[in-house]
Amino acid sequence: MAVDGMDFTLGVEEEFVLLDPVDGAVALRAPELLASLVPGPDVSGELMRFQIETATGVCRGLDEVRSELTRLRQTVATAAEADGCLMVAAGIPPGELRGDTLTPEPRYRRMAQAFPELIDEAGTCACHVHVGLPSRDLGARILTGLRPWLAPLLALSVNSPVERGADSGWSSRRFPIWDRWPTAKPPDEWSGAAAYDRSIGDALRRGDALDAAGVYFYARLSPRHPTVEVRIADVCLAVDDAVLLAALVRGLVATCAVTTRSPRARGTRIGAALTAAARRGLDGPGIDVFTGREADQRHLLGELVDFVRPALKAAGDEEDVERGLDSVFEHGTGAARQRRLFAEAASLGEFAAELAHATMNVPTR
Template structure:
């Protein structure tokens, strides 16, 4: 069954870190920024007082996505500058944390009480891509089709190599930190919404999450919108990277919605592939989830593009994706660019300033 990709809307949420321009440490300025930005509806707080989240409106084209992402980054960056701090797109704070950084909202305080062993490292920043779907039953089935392709999505978006001012050895240090949460796992092969809801109910009953928003499947049915929400990616360093991610996610959703014959992969292989992607990004071998063997990570990303090529072409996204991949392969992932900036910076403050500039790089399309 062919599906018209232009009918599948897009929305993107991005989480950012606020840093002190002097030493690159986290700046606990989110409450002040939110007060200054009120009543901007598309900018909100997150778990930590050094985090800010933005959310685009409903978009139908990649041009709309890029315009919205750029607009929101500019709004927050200007407010941060006026407040004496820097807005940075990085999957984790690159230069260390501070105690008592949790936002004062009751929900976040309850999370700290329920998961005290996890909360200190919880200030990670992701990019969440939403794709609109006509029904939750279809959405639950689509989630099963996404499972084999989560690792390539992570590999292209890795953007958190620096921890406590040094190279952590991970391209996405965010992933193993986030993966410690009880519900951070791949979606299952649910036959429909009822089975999906049963899994959510089980997680809440056993205390693995406090509420629907706290169920951290790598891809899920959004608890707030009629969308599939793919949550595997680090926040992308550049808008172009985020637009590339969004196009591929929509292509995957459209492809999986249009057929019942999607490839299947074992959960253990998916886990191994995600660890390899988080460790190396696109620079090294990954795991082919269908064979269990090592394979070049760029080739695995190419297989994803081939899988969704008809959907990309139908939506008018294929040229954008091919140009985005060319740029990504030429300049490297966000993690590769962060490592170069770290090597060139004379101080943590200079590194933070360079990251802030990279975050505001102008989209090329």
């Protein structure tokens, strides 16, 4: 996708939970599962031994994103089945935690020592969308433009309502757990890369993170790639949900790249809007960050789509987005679908099996 000579490529990282098929508790099998796979950058371990992360290559279109995500999910799910566990796309483990969950790597041990009050619940799973950029200065300014639109992206992607065998009351229970980290916050209003780098340096000097990779802004400049990395979303239950999210994020980045005056919003309103989105997803009222008033979550999502529509058209993504939105409005968010499966399951093991099936459901392209 090119706008004003800029080529906005896509990459998507997804984090998954490994579950025991008998009782739905976490399965601490990630190191063994990884050992059974061909080594490569597209599948890796994470903070907890029940987590697996996948990463697409650099993609130029949504069909390529869809194909890559489907391939990666199939690869990990097949390996998990052979190892006697289930791979599930859920923002938090829905069953019990047990055993020594921390992955035994030096960086993760340092994190546990630095943040002992946070580490036990740190095994949350997100979907990170990367959009390629020509410069870090432009990326920092785009992050400022993204601020008002983070809550609709979260409302669309909520997928973690069940915690330790019960409905948590949140559509994204992941969000308030993740939000406890010192650097988990919206981007600031940065004028360029130098201002952004000062914020990173300040966080490290305060001890709020061990390194740049541990600075958990809801959207940031990737410390590893020449991209804007939007990190607000839960891992999506289905591939089509992740493709829809990726299309909207790319449209938003492209729009902010060429918009000289992006809408502004107060930080307190952004925080309130994110909490409302995490609570209710697309069902019920949210917060309009421009007025501070309550507004229907679906209306707020519609405003985001209208804002990025020219970019969607330029990329040829408009029909994919409309089709994806129609599906979400008909079948519900990942959280709504999880709740239906949870209500119908006779046990946590059965619920885990149903989630694993939903994770691998054939894309509805």
